[in-house]
Amino acid sequence: MTNLTEQDPSCTSISCQHCGLYQLGLSMGLDSADTSLPDRYIKRKFMLKRGQVLYRAGEEFTSIYSIRSGSVKTYISTDDGRLQITGFHVPGELLGLNAIGENRYNCEAVALEASSVCKISLECFQEIALQIPSVNYQMLRMMSKEIKHHQDLMLLLGKMSAEERLATYLLSLSRRFALRNYSPNQFNLSMSRGDIGNYVGIAEETVCRIFTRFQEEGLIIIRRRHIILTDIERLSVIAREPYQPPTVARYPLEI
Amino acid sequence: MTNLTEQDPSCTSISCQHCGLYQLGLSMGLDSADTSLPDRYIKRKFMLKRGQVLYRAGEEFTSIYSIRSGSVKTYISTDDGRLQITGFHVPGELLGLNAIGENRYNCEAVALEASSVCKISLECFQEIALQIPSVNYQMLRMMSKEIKHHQDLMLLLGKMSAEERLATYLLSLSRRFALRNYSPNQFNLSMSRGDIGNYVGIAEETVCRIFTRFQEEGLIIIRRRHIILTDIERLSVIAREPYQPPTVARYPLEI
DNA sequence: CGCCCTGTTGAATCTGGTCAAACTAAGTGG
DNA sequence: CCACTTAGTTTGACCAGATTCAACAGGGCG
Numbered sequence A, B: 001m002t003n004l005t006e007q008d009p010s011c012t013s014i015s016c017q018h019c020g021l022y023q024l025g026l027s028m029g030l031d032s033a034d035t036s037l038p039d040r041y042i043k044r045k046f047m048l049k050r051g052q053v054l055y056r057a058g059e060e061f062t063s064i065y066s067i068r069s070g071s072v073k074t075y076i077s078t079d080d081g082r083l084q085i086t087g088f089h090v091p092g093e094l095l096g097l098n099a100i101g102e103n104r105y106n107c108e109a110v111a112l113e114a115s116s117v118c119k120i121s122l123e124c125f126q127e128i129a130l131q132i133p134s135v136n137y138q139m140l141r142m143m144s145k146e147i148k149h150h151q152d153l154m155l156l157l158g159k160m161s162a163e164e165r166l167a168t169y170l171l172s173l174s175r176r177f178a179l180r181n182y183s184p185n186q187f188n189l190s191m192s193r194g195d196i197g198n199y200v201g202i203a204e205e206t207v208c209r210i211f212t213r214f215q216e217e218g219l220i221i222i223r224r225r226h227i228i229l230t231d232i233e234r235l236s237v238i239a240r241e242p243y244q245p246p247t248v249a250r251y252p253l254e255i
Numbered sequence C: 001c002g003c004c005c006t007g008t009t010g011a012a013t014c015t016g017g018t019c020a021a022a023c024t025a026a027g028t029g030g
Numbered sequence D: 001c002c003a004c005t006t007a008g009t010t011t012g013a014c015c016a017g018a019t020t021c022a023a024c025a026g027g028g029c030g
Helices: A002-007 A020-024 A026-030 A037-041 A122-131 A134-159 A162-179 A193-200 A204-216 A232-239 B002-007 B020-024 B026-030 B037-041 B122-131 B134-159 B162-179 B193-200 B204-216 B232-239
Strands: A044-048 A053-055 A063-069 A072-077 A083-089 A108-111 A115-121 A186-188 A220-223 A226-229 B044-048 B053-055 B063-069 B072-077 B083-089 B108-111 B115-121 B186-188 B220-223 B226-229
Touching: A063 A122, A072 B134, A083 A134, A083 A193, A083 B134, A115 A122, A122 A134, A134 A162, A134 B072, A134 B083, A134 B134, A162 A186, A162 A193, A162 A204, A162 A226, A162 A232, A193 A204, A204 A220, B063 B122, B083 B134, B083 B193, B115 B122, B122 B134, B134 B162, B162 B186, B162 B193, B162 B204, B162 B226, B162 B232, B193 B204, B204 B220
Parallel strands: none
Antiparallel strands: A044 A115, A053 A108, A063 A115, A072 A083, A072 A108, A186 A226, A220 A226, B044 B115, B053 B108, B063 B115, B072 B083, B072 B108, B186 B226, B220 B226
């Protein structure tokens, strides 16, 4: 996802549209009146190396994280060590919120590449919530969104063929990029074939085979981690989705 | 699930341990002080016939429901009509809460058999929340629980063999029954083989085949909808779960 | 430059899906 | 009360898609 990082506009704490706090509806109360709030609250920005862990399942819930650049995967695991990736997360998305019910993270988050992350501590977050009551409601909305995402993934895992899964996957990536003003037709995959296969529930080798099949059929051009979607409409047919023309970004972002 | 209904204790609005409101932590403020609250709020109790719809996906969020007897399935669907069952719900469980973020239900709920249900309107619910602030927190907890449940299901759908899926399924049913003081070794399946298969992501026929295999191996005795788990330990091995002795019910219930 | 990780391809295998048919239990209506 | 219908379940035969195993290619990085 190097092209993402390149395109990433320089990001000050006030104008930063990538800052996930926008998704909590904080823009409402903050932009006009008290412009110092974000600086006070978005305490620590730091870098993650590829493979570095942001938090582990079962760990105490201390902070939420907003991705500024790079990408992060989250996954859960069985007792005997099998993993199921539950999401890939790109700049502008918030991580860790679902820990709020149990007070501990229920999945593990690991950087897929060098990534920049904002850490917002729980206390800061609660202080924000006090000042801006709608934050509570926004949190419910975000958990709802997450449930929706899980439901989509369950349908994918339970009911779709390998081709459908991959077409669906590529289209969903494309849509999320479009939403953030990146090209919906051309992007880098920051995750390995193995990660993709794990996420959509098929073997790594099947991912390869189907990608080459898609390429032979003129749907995509793929070379290692770089992919061009050359026929989104036909991909939509395979994924059995109604074709959706690219959406323009709005803020606060819909995930 | 006829045996469930038979065992179901008579259920007044005050002492009703099955009433899902206990899960919202309402017992704390209510039991001692204002014993009239439940009567005021748990307005409508009514019966559902088998196959009757409680709510549909996309419908406006008007009420949450607490199951008093019987059972209900919830499911989501693709554009082209394939369904994925996301849960089977038994007495004591609350339904519809996850609609709170989007203000519309995100799945469909249908009775599996004749069932009795309490309807709690949104307004009533909000009034309760005003009087008992902890309700907000309890809601977050419950959404967290739901996310946890989805994660388990995703692991099942994405990473498990057919045998593991069914063993896991039977054990999870057993555990939920134990939690409600029903027998963990012997119960009725209120859902069809097709529903079971849909839920765990395998074909109806595979469900049958594996159930008979389990029976031949002395793990279960199954005859139509009635099942006896004769070797829970060995089932746990197949499901790759650590063996858990049956848990006794506590209130408020953990789902 | 050489190693290592990731990705790709082929071949054999197998799990689980599909289709079809028989069977059971429970209604339903005459 | 019995014949008939229907929905649900079970079993068998066959097959396809996906997994597994193995070998190999090629980039990237020290």
